[in-house]
Amino acid sequence: MSIQDALISASRFAASRWQAARLEGREEEERLWRQVNEYRAFLGETGQVYLFEDYLREIAPTPRPHVSPALEASKDATSYAVMRLLLKAFDETPEPEQKQSAVVFINLVNFIADTKQLTAVEDYVNNRLEYAPLAIAHFTTRDDAEAWLKGLAEPLSPARILIGDEYYLAWYSREDNARGMYRDYIIEPYIEELAARGIPPATPAFETRAEAGMWLKNHPAAPFDFVSIAGEHYLAVHHKRLMRHTLHPVASTLTEWEETKRAAERERARDAAAETEGGGE
Structure with a gap:
């Protein structure tokens, strides 16, 4: 077994x-x-x-x-x-x-x-319910993450990682030494729910992302807080174990999330139709 x-x-x-x-x-x-x-x-x-x-x-x-x-x-x-x-x-x-x-x-x-x-x-x-979804490592670029994954004899698996501000799921199969990673839409439902509750009318405002990052170092999100950068709302997510924050633009993230959900629904509908057709043969 x-x-x-x-x-x-x-x-x-x-x-x-x-x-x-x-x-x-x-x-x-x-x-x-x-x-x-x-x-x-x-x-x-x-x-x-x-x-x-x-x-x-x-x-x-x-x-x-x-x-x-x-x-x-x-x-x-x-x-x-x-x-x-x-x-x-x-x-x-x-x-x-x-x-x-x-x-x-x-x-x-x-x-x-x-x-x-x-x-x-x-x-x-x-x-568990107060922290952001657990990520074990952060990388600036996907190339960096892939080099890390390929360079390990046996990477932890499955494990979420951060590439920039996005979650990915890294996986490894001991049985055939296969490994890879794919985008993991785990933070998007949090953003959807928190935005639906209402973004506070007064949020910390910054001109640049660097300014927001410096402020968050001294005022860590607990674990989620809205901030404004150049007039656009972001959700700041505190990754306590990694001692860093990710910043997620609310409007574009929700648009991408809706498109992802619609694509998943279309795929489920195609699978259901294929099963129905197969059963009728």
Whole structure:
């Protein structure tokens, strides 16, 4: 089973346990299963799936999974509560496939502890809705980004990066050593929603982008703020982990976003029509 399939299977297992806890009113258990899913999301968002696969290969099989000494020493109450929940699920589950899913998540918590990421995952979970979508690196040009991607033996994958002010998704396949990147329209829905709420009538105004950038260094967006540059409204997005801002022209971004959504809708309509025609043959 590939690491991607193992994580999908484990996620379904966690979802079924979360749903059961919710239906039966076990609020604390429901919260902890939701936390399990956040750990899985953190692994994917930070592009560490293959690193986790390597970690799993180093673990000797045992009748019952172990708890990492790093987790024991951390005194991290939430992660340790999650670990107790997962060990209990492992012990109570008779089906081998579900036991294996519990093991995947047990080892994921151990992986986070052993790689000293407990604080990072706590920050991710607690501030996920307040931060801008996570990007792991910034490049001035696409050529720079492609050189970075090609130059790494095994890049993090999949992982969002910034090229200029735009999000891209960089990907790598270990199985065939293929890699690439494509435009990722993840910030556009944020701009659409924030603009729909209304741009404040009085926003910080600047003549040039450089002036706006200097001001934002001392007045970071939290994480989104509107500014005006040469009379045009921009959304300033603070990327806390990268210690920088991106600036997105509101009007042209929304126009491009509408065109992108229409193109996606046309493609879905063509696919549906093709399926209908194929089914009728």
